[in-house]
Amino acid sequence: MSTPKRFPASLKPAAAPQRELLMPQRHLHQATRDAARLARPSGTGLDGGAVRRRMVERLRAEGQFDERVLAAMAAVPRHEFVDSALAAQAYEDTALPIGHGQTISKPSVVAHMLGLLMAGHSARERGSLGRAMEIGTGCGYQAAVIAMLARQLTSIERLQGLHDKARLNLQRIALPRAPRLVWGDGRVGHAPSGPFDSIIAAAGGEDIPPAWTEQLAPGGRLIAPTASSGRGQVLVVLDHVVDGGVSRWLRTEHEAVLFVPLKSGIV
Numbered sequence: 001m002s003t004p005k006r007f008p009a010s011l012k013p014a015a016a017p018q019r020e021l022l023m024p025q026r027h028l029h030q031a032t033r034d035a036a037r038l039a040r041p042s043g044t045g046l047d048g049g050a051v052r053r054r055m056v057e058r059l060r061a062e063g064q065f066d067e068r069v070l071a072a073m074a075a076v077p078r079h080e081f082v083d084s085a086l087a088a089q090a091y092e093d094t095a096l097p098i099g100h101g102q103t104i105s106k107p108s109v110v111a112h113m114l115g116l117l118m119a120g121h122s123a124r125e126r127g128s129l130g131r132a133m134e135i136g137t138g139c140g141y142q143a144a145v146i147a148m149l150a151r152q153l154t155s156i157e158r159l160q161g162l163h164d165k166a167r168l169n170l171q172r173i174a175l176p177r178a179p180r181l182v183w184g185d186g187r188v189g190h191a192p193s194g195p196f197d198s199i200i201a202a203a204g205g206e207d208i209p210p211a212w213t214e215q216l217a218p219g220g221r222l223i224a225p226t227a228s229s230g231r232g233q234v235l236v237v238l239d240h241v242v243d244g245g246v247s248r249w250l251r252t253e254h255e256a257v258l259f260v261p262l263k264s265g266i267v
């Protein structure tokens, strides 16, 4: 809007602004833009994918992550899974609070763990995580990334508040297949959906619950933050290997990590 340059203001309106105001398509155009802003209240330019691609480029520059995992992460809008007040930090390599005293893992940790899963025997053969189970749905971010890499995903959360939140978050984004979300104690796994080619825990326990080992398919791989004597919590990888018809579970320990605790029961 132009301001009058002299006082008293001329009654003759300035030509250019009036012509603009009289163009109905200008109002429509503006209304469409306003509606788009309302539908995406963040308005921070996070929806276009450029910030997400930059996050993935930074991870790629570190040179150690699986390309298929990075492609999946480039497709999932992480800011849609955190509180709008934290959306601007969604593409930094940092853990963020998701309510109920829980956190969404750092992007580099998600990329690392899913990369280790993709290197398991079954996943290498299929080029996918196959039938997967996640323990600790949280806000649903990692579930969305896994859904891009798996044939089928079952994700379990013990806190009903987060289970419901994840359902809403996941409904808002486009995924090749919707994950099966279960409100329950993940320590017992989910036998009806198993056996699983890939199992990943997002919470750290004292041990690996027997149900997870039982529900791990031959050739399958499990990754879970687990207490290790003398080293605190470390990433443990368990492979179900079948040799001459006999099953063995090979355990390897990776680096020290710090995940929220794996708890029993549901709330």
Ligand code: SAH
Pocket: 098, 102, 103, 104, 105, 135, 136, 137, 138, 139, 140, 141, 142, 143, 156, 157, 158, 159, 162, 184, 185, 186, 187, 202, 203, 260, 261, 262, 263, 264, 265
């Ligand atoms: N993958 C999640 C990270 C969530 S943090 C994300 O992307 O947001 C770990 C989650 O594990 C928490 O929500 C916590 O409530 C859940 N959790 C802890 N113990 C559990 C159990 N026994 N069964 C299922 N979920 C559990």
